[in-house]
Amino acid sequence: MSASAEQSRGSGQLAPLLAGFCWGLFAATRWAVVLTGGQPDETTVVWLWPPWWQPLLVGLGAWLLQYLTSNWQRRWLLRQGLERAQARRRAARAWWPSLALLLVPALEFLAPLYAYNTALLALCREAWPLAAAAVAGAVCLQTALAAPELLGGKRGEHKVWLSVLVFFLALLVFAGVGLRLNQVTQEQGYLMAGDEPSYLLMTHSLAVDRDLDLSNNVLLRESSFFTDPNRLESGHGHWSPDRAWLSKHRPGLPLIMSPFYAWGLYSGMGARKLSTVLVWLLGAWMVLEVFWLARLYTRREGPALLAAAGACLALPGLIYSNLLFPEMAAAAFAVAAFRRLRQAPLGAWGAMLLAGLLTAYLAWFHERFIVLSLLLLLYALARGHWKSLKDLLAFLTPCAVSAWLLGMYFNFLYGQPFPPARIHAQGSYLNPRGAWEGLSGLWVDGGEGLLPFAAIWLAAVAGLLWLLRRRLADGFWVLVMTGATFVVAGLFTDWFGGINPPSRYLVAAMPFLAVGLAAGAHWAPRRFMLTTLVLALVSGAAAAFVLLNPPAVYGHKIVLGSGLQFPLIDNLLPAYIFHPEAAAANANLALLWMWVAALAVLALQIDGERFAPWSSLAILLTVFLAVSAAAVIADRIGPGMSAQAHTGTRLTLWQRVHSLPEGGPSWRAWGDLPKKDLLRLELPPYKFARPPAAPSRDNPSQLEIPQGVKPGLFLWGQYLRLPPGSYRATADLSSAYRGNEQVAWLEVSQDHGQKVLAKRTLSGEDIQSPVSLPFQLKRAAHNLEIRVGTTGKAALRLGGMSLTRVMPKE
Amino acid sequence: MKLAPLDSPGHSHSGVPPAVVWVLALLLLAVLVWPLYHGADLRKRAAQQRLKQNWNQEHRLLPLLGLAHAQSLESGESLPREDRDRLWRELENYRGSHPAPLWLELAWLEARAGDMDKARLALARAKQADPGQYALWTRARMWDPWRASLGLTKP
Numbered sequence: 001m002s003a004s005a006e007q008s009r010g011s012g013q014l015a016p017l018l019a020g021f022c023w024g025l026f027a028a029t030r031w032a033v034v035l036t037g038g039q040p041d042e043t044t045v046v047w048l049w050p051p052w053w054q055p056l057l058v059g060l061g062a063w064l065l066q067y068l069t070s071n072w073q074r075r076w077l078l079r080q081g082l083e084r085a086q087a088r089r090r091a092a093r094a095w096w097p098s099l100a101l102l103l104v105p106a107l108e109f110l111a112p113l114y115a116y117n118t119a120l121l122a123l124c125r126e127a128w129p130l131a132a133a134a135v136a137g138a139v140c141l142q143t144a145l146a147a148p149e150l151l152g153g154k155r156g157e158h159k160v161w162l163s164v165l166v167f168f169l170a171l172l173v174f175a176g177v178g179l180r181l182n183q184v185t186q187e188q189g190y191l192m193a194g195d196e197p198s199y200l201l202m203t204h205s206l207a208v209d210r211d212l213d214l215s216n217n218v219l220l221r222e223s224s225f226f227t228d229p230n231r232l233e234s235g236h237g238h239w240s241p242d243r244a245w246l247s248k249h250r251p252g253l254p255l256i257m258s259p260f261y262a263w264g265l266y267s268g269m270g271a272r273k274l275s276t277v278l279v280w281l282l283g284a285w286m287v288l289e290v291f292w293l294a295r296l297y298t299r300r301e302g303p304a305l306l307a308a309a310g311a312c313l314a315l316p317g318l319i320y321s322n323l324l325f326p327e328m329a330a331a332a333f334a335v336a337a338f339r340r341l342r343q344a345p346l347g348a349w350g351a352m353l354l355a356g357l358l359t360a361y362l363a364w365f366h367e368r369f370i371v372l373s374l375l376l377l378l379y380a381l382a383r384g385h386w387k388s389l390k391d392l393l394a395f396l397t398p399c400a401v402s403a404w405l406l407g408m409y410f411n412f413l414y415g416q417p418f419p420p421a422r423i424h425a426q427g428s429y430l431n432p433r434g435a436w437e438g439l440s441g442l443w444v445d446g447g448e449g450l451l452p453f454a455a456i457w458l459a460a461v462a463g464l465l466w467l468l469r470r471r472l473a474d475g476f477w478v479l480v481m482t483g484a485t486f487v488v489a490g491l492f493t494d495w496f497g498g499i500n501p502p503s504r505y506l507v508a509a510m511p512f513l514a515v516g517l518a519a520g521a522h523w524a525p526r527r528f529m530l531t532t533l534v535l536a537l538v539s540g541a542a543a544a545f546v547l548l549n550p551p552a553v554y555g556h557k558i559v560l561g562s563g564l565q566f567p568l569i570d571n572l573l574p575a576y577i578f579h580p581e582a583a584a585a586n587a588n589l590a591l592l593w594m595w596v597a598a599l600a601v602l603a604l605q606i607d608g609e610r611f612a613p614w615s616s617l618a619i620l621l622t623v624f625l626a627v628s629a630a631a632v633i634a635d636r637i638g639p640g641m642s643a644q645a646h647t648g649t650r651l652t653l654w655q656r657v658h659s660l661p662e663g664g665p666s667w668r669a670w671g672d673l674p675k676k677d678l679l680r681l682e683l684p685p686y687k688f689a690r691p692p693a694a695p696s697r698d699n700p701s702q703l704e705i706p707q708g709v710k711p712g713l714f715l716w717g718q719y720l721r722l723p724p725g726s727y728r729a730t731a732d733l734s735s736a737y738r739g740n741e742q743v744a745w746l747e748v749s750q751d752h753g754q755k756v757l758a759k760r761t762l763s764g765e766d767i768q769s770p771v772s773l774p775f776q777l778k779r780a781a782h783n784l785e786i787r788v789g790t791t792g793k794a795a796l797r798l799g800g801m802s803l804t805r806v807m808p809k810e
Numbered sequence: 811m812k813l814a815p816l817d818s819p820g821h822s823h824s825g826v827p828p829a830v831v832w833v834l835a836l837l838l839l840a841v842l843v844w845p846l847y848h849g850a851d852l853r854k855r856a857a858q859q860r861l862k863q864n865w866n867q868e869h870r871l872l873p874l875l876g877l878a879h880a881q882s883l884e885s886g887e888s889l890p891r892e893d894r895d896r897l898w899r900e901l902e903n904y905r906g907s908h909p910a911p912l913w914l915e916l917a918w919l920e921a922r923a924g925d926m927d928k929a930r931l932a933l934a935r936a937k938q939a940d941p942g943q944y945a946l947w948t949r950a951r952m953w954d955p956w957r958a959s960l961g962l963t964k965p
Contacts, residue, residue, distance in 0.1 A: 207846060208853050219915040220879055221872050221908070223854065229869040232908040232943075243951040243965065262845035265856045751905040 007671035016091075019098035019139075020066040026101040027107065028059025030128060031683045070095065072142055080147040090146035096613035097138035100620035104131055107628065110448045118139060119572060119635035121627055130534050131624065137530040138616045143527070143610040162301060163288060170287035170312045174280040174321035177547065180208065182273070183320050184550045188646055188782070190228045191550055194498040196324045200226045200261070200272060201235040202247045202254035209263040212251060213244035225265065226272040227297040238423075240413060248423050249698045252364030253326040272324070279328050283321040286332035290511045293339045294518030297467065297474055303518035306532070311514040314454040314539050316502045319546060323500060326365035329506035333358045333365075334372050335511035338481060341380050343472070346387060349394040355380070356395035360402035367406075367419055368488050372508065373399065375484055379477055396764065412536040426493040437576055438495030440590035442486060446573035448496035448503050451597065453546070458597055459532040461511045461521025462604035469605075470523045478512050496577055501546075525609040527619075531600075572634040588637045596630045683786065683801040688717045692790075696797065705796040715798065716753065722777055726806040729758075729773045737764040737794035744796060746773050750781040757781075774806070815886035854880035869906040871897075875915050882922050889923050898928075901935075914947050921956040929960055 032049045049055065068258040070091065077087040108124045177778070184193050204225060205217050214235045218222075223233030237245045257275050264274030290311040295304035311317055320328050337358035344351035359376045362369040377399065385391040407417040421428045431438050443451050450457055464482065468475030489495055489505030497504035518526045573593060574586035685703045686695055693714035696702040705714055731746050740763045747759040762763055773786075786803060790796055814929055845852065853876050860866075860873035878897055882889045904912065913936035920929035937944040949965040957964060 208850060210849055215947065215952060216879070216915075219911040219947060220876055221869075221911060222853075223878070224869060224872050229866055229872065230907040232911065237942070239949060245950060259842045259846055260851060262848070263842075266845040266848065268859045295934075503929045532961075712964055 003607045008019070013092070013577065015093055015095045016067070016070040019070070019095035020063040023066045023099045023425055024059040024063035024102040025105055025133070026128075027062035028055040031055050031058060036750065037230050042351075046076035077143065077146055082147060087146075090611065091143065093611075093613045094139055094142035094146060097135055097142065097616045099617055100138075100624060101131065101135050103621060103624050104128055114632070119631040122572075123628060127627075130269065130537060132539055134530065134534050134620060134623070134663070137533055138620055141526055141530055142611060142613045142616055145609060151274045158295065158301065162305075163291065163706075166291045166305070167284050167288045170284040170308070171280055173312055173318070174283045177306075178273075178276055178280065178322045180547050181550060186399070188550075194325075194500065195236065197223055197227050197231075197233045198236040198247050198249050198322050199253055199257070199326075200248065200275065201233055201273065202251060203261045204271070206251070206254050206257040207265065211244075211247050214247060215245040218245065224801055226270075226275075250326070250364055250366055252361060252366075253324070255364070257324070257327065275324055278323055279321055279324060282328045282332045283312075283317065286328065286335060288315075289332065289335040289339055290514045293335065293342070293511070294515050296339070297471060297515065298518050298522035300518075300522055304520035306521050307514045307516075310456055310460060310517045311510055311542065314456050315543050315546060315713055316450070316454070316500075316504060316507050317510045318417045318543050320504060320507045321512060323504075325504055325507075327504050330362055330365045330372070330508045330695075331511050333362050333631060334369070334376070334481065334508055337362075337376050338379065338477075338512075341376065341383055341385075344385070344391075346384060347390065349388075349390045352380070352385060352391045353394040353398070356398040360397070360398040363402060363406055368492075368505075369508065371483065371484050371488050375480060382473075382477070385554045417422050424494065428492055428493050431493045431495065435491055436587055436590070437583075438492060439490035440594055441574065441576045441585070442490050442495055442503055442506060443576065444573055444590055444593040446575045446578040448501045449573065450502045452573060453502040453542045453595075454539045455535040455542075456517070456532065457513055458600055459520060459528065459535050459604070461535035461597075462528065462531075462601045463516030463518070463524065464513070465516075465601065465605055466523040466528075467516060467519035470519070470683050475519075479513055480508045482512040485512075491641075520604070524604060525607065527609070528604055545669050553600060571638055572631055574638075582638075585638050589634055592634055592637065594629060596626070599626070681803045681805075683718055683803060685715060685798045685801055688715050690714055690716065693798070702800070703798040705790050705798070707792065707795040709790060709792045711789070711791045713787050715791040715801075716785045718785050719752075720781075720803070722781045722784050724777045724779055726774070726776050728804045728806055729775065730770055730802050730804065731773075731786075731788055732770040732799035732801070733762065733788070734762055734766040734797045734799065735767055735794045741793055742791050743767065743794045744791065746771060747787050748773060748775050749785065749787060750784045752783045753785060753787070767796075770800075817849070850880055850883060853877075854884075870910060871900045871904050874900055875912060876918055879915065882919055887936060889919055891923075891925075894919060894925075894928070908940070908943070910943035911947065912937045913939060914944070917960075918952060921953075921960060926956065926959050929956070931961060933962075 031054065037220050073091075073094070074088055074091040077091050078084065082090065104124050124524070181191055201214055201217055201223055202212065204222055205212060205214050208222075209216065214237050218232075218234050218237075221229070221232065223231060223235075227233060235247045236249060237247050240246050257278050260274045260278040261271050263269075264271035267274070287308050291304045291308040294307035295301060298304060317328070319330070337355045340351050340355040340358070355376070359373050362373045362376075377395075380386075380391075380395050385395065410417050410419055414423075426432075441449060446452060464475060464479055466475075467478060485506065485508045489497070489503060492505070495503060495505065517532065520532065572589070574589040575582070576586050576590075577584065577651065683702060685693075686701055686727055687696070689703050690713065692704040692709040693705045696704045703715070729746065729748055732745075732754060733742055733744060737743060742761050743764050744762040744767065745759060746762060748757045749755060750757060757777075758773050760771065760773045762771055786801060788798065788801075817942055821834065848855070857873040857876035861870075861877070864870075865873060869954070874897060878893060889953060894916075897919070901909065901912055913932050917929045917932035917936065920926075921934055933944070933948070948962050953960065953962055956962075
């Protein structure tokens with residue numbers, strides 16, 4: 001046997017063996033729960049494990065699975081025509097990227113090496129599925145590259161039925177989202193806020209009265225046709241010069257929505273429900289246009305389907321398919337006009353007229369879309385249509401008429417041809433806090449940023465650069481349309497667009513951004529698809545979380561981070577919306593993550609691909625370490641991982657600890673906090689105080705309640721979502737009065753106080769030491785509150801409050 | 811910058827004659843906009859549906875007022891006295907939220923029917939219920955025909 005054959009056999013045995021060990025160790029260590037507690041300067045980390053045989057079994061199972069997969073992989077390569085020795089050698093070497101997995105448990109177990117930074121622990125505990133997907137993808141990619149003759153896209157005739165399928169699948173997805181939101185509305189009340197009721201009231205007026213004067217509709221309380229009858233909805237209106245009550249919103253969406261709304265009234269099926277059908281149709285049309293545009297550029301249907309899937313399934317498009325804002329309509333109109341301009345040959349005045357009509361109507365959705373209209377006009381000229389008078393007239397006539405009408409409309413309303421800044425909530429167009437906030441916040445803000453909610457758009461940006469490289473003019477114009485939407489939104493004072501993350505102003509950019517996914521899939525090396533896959537996993541998880549918790553969409557009651565074990569989102573990303581007071585820290589955090597995003601986009605521009613498992617391993621390790629380094633830096637810049645800013649995070653921890661099989665060891669990495677303290681949630685009284693309670697002069701974190709006040713509650717409003725289980729509420733109440741007359745009461749309620757779960761009356765004698773109130777939840781409770789009331793009999797002091805999850809053994 | 815050719819590689823012919831597509835599209839459009847043709851009748855129809863369903867007892871006055879509004883417009887100006895009396899009774903016993911706009915609506919119905927005393931009384935009730943809402947909504951041009959007789963100041 002030759003030396004090279006020996007070497008080949010050695011490599012052929014060692015690599016899969018090591019890979020199996022890595023996968024086994026990785027899988028076995030995933031089943032621990034890590035709790036952090038204490039103050040930022042004295043952090044405690046405790047690991048809780050299931051019984052030892054369970055991780056062992058899982059680890060061995062993973063190893064066995066890897067062994068079976070490697071056998072199948074070798075046979076597959078043989079079937080591709082590779083020689084036996086070559087197939088074995090290449091199959092084995094393709095497993096080298098698996099070594100990157102060792103980094104994850106290594107970072108967890110070697111905490112002293114990096115000064116016990118909890119951000120890395122958080123990454124390891126939360127982002128390990130992404131690491132596993134990236135490594136598995138790299139192994140698959142290297143296996144495919146081992147047989148390069150298999151690579152190469154299939155091209156064929158365009159299928160008509162595929163377009164139909166894309167449209168109806170998108171419609172089905174949006175209808176599914178609608179069903180889910182409808183279910184939540186029935187369970188938790190109307191999910192409607194912001195401008196949506198105003199748009200609907202305008203639609204009602206158009207459908208029923210055929211005018212825009214809302215005054216009679218307000219007096220008749222006709223908003224009860226689509227929202228809570230208890231609400232008095234006045235449509236964000238103002239008086240016109242002839243004293244009609246007109247909404248400050250534009251009539252473009254209500255006008256096209258009115259037939260659907262009218263059908264809702266006529267059939268009794270619900271005006272809002274039927275109005276939503278229009279937005280589904282607009283969304284499905286937008287997805288279809290994305291599919292056609294991407295197919296036009298790449299001339300392939302696979303990448304075009306990827307672009308369509310991105311536009312349909314990723315946020316914000318997914319959720320805005322069911323919110324009655326003009327964003328989805330603008331997205332559909334803009335991309336439809338753009339594609340027609342791209343495809344229309346000279347002299348095709350019919351297509352130009354249609355593009356002109358769509359372009360002209362954009363401004364009626366909102367004046368900010370005038371920017372897109374102007375860009376579409378420039379694009380029509382750049383496409384060479386200035387050479388044909390017929391084309392120009394067909395395109396420009398509707399635009400000119402629309403611009404004239406809009407100018408008249410604004411002039412009638414405001415006495416000038418463009419709306420004044422005062423009509424906006426903040427009274428200005430440009431952000432007084434600076435442009436960086438919006439321009440970076442749109443991308444990476446923890447509460448409203450695009451990438452935390454749909455990281456897949458990072459791959460789309462990289463793909464757009466590939467489009468620019470391969471088709472300069474097309475790439476340029478798609479980037480211009482995307483960039484203009486971003487810049488207009490980012491400079492605006494309310495760049496986050498209200499309370500429905502991610503920022504709704506980005507919806508109109510989504511179809512253009514989605515084209516980048518197709519371009520990347522078509523022109524970039526295959527690691528682009530690997531990155532897209534990993535980012536799609538994160539995006540899918542975020543979308544699922546949002547749909548499972550629609551309050552995350554409305555009102556910021558839940559943030560993305562509360563679905564995770566550690567508050568990654570809350571504490572490592574900028575929080576322009578949640579913590580506006582920390583402007584400098586937010587700006588620095590944004591800069592950090594914008595750099596990480598930019599580096600990722602640039603890394604995806606590196607061309608070329610070949611069978612190189614060691615390079616793949618090096619790239620994976622570099623990516624893992626770069627993300628880890630960014631997390632550590634973010635931990636230092638911002639509030640830090642141990643800040644535990646959101647109570648939802650702590651509740652998630654409780655749930656995990658509660659569901660962990662009992663009997664396993666626990667390991668305290670450092671610190672000295674007992675486990676039971678880790679299960680306590682502090683509820684600082686000053687956060688939930690109501691008059692007559694006031695912060696104490698000597699200690700503002702405590703409350704003082706004077707004697708002689710009217711009996712009533714003085715503390716409520718935590719609005720927690722608690723899983724089933726046993727709990728104990730504790731209040732550190734005290735008073736100079738020590739008699740046995742009632743001075744206060746402590747109660748636990750749910751559903752905004754509608755249902756009282758437990759109540760305890762408290763005398764002066766009772767409150768000489770902290771008082772507790774145990775309670776049990778058989779089902780998950782929503783909007784749970786721990787409330788404290790005073791009878792006014794004596795002056796009280798509330799030093800602290802907490803909620804403790806009682807474990808079964810306690 | 812060099813522009814890509816004006817091609818249309820993604821274009822495909824479905825084989826359906828354009829005239830058929832146009833006819834179908836127009837038909838669909840006609841079906842879609844058909845309920846809009848009903849206009850104010852939609853208010854009446856929606857109110858009747860709510861009354862039939864015994865909708866939201868706390869706010870049952872809303873469909874009654876909607877129906878009265880539609881009938882008042884339909885019949886020119888005269889909504890029968892007994893209908894208006896029923897609205898008065900319902901509004902006196904109303905326990906839902908924000909009664910002020912409803913009193914204003916009743917005042918408008920009375921004014922349209924020519925009973926200025928009752929209209930003034932309803933306006934007074936609206937002012938009593940919510941002075942802010944009263945001041946806001948009495949600015950509307952809908953009051954202009956009776957502004958002097960109702961004692962409403964011109965905004």
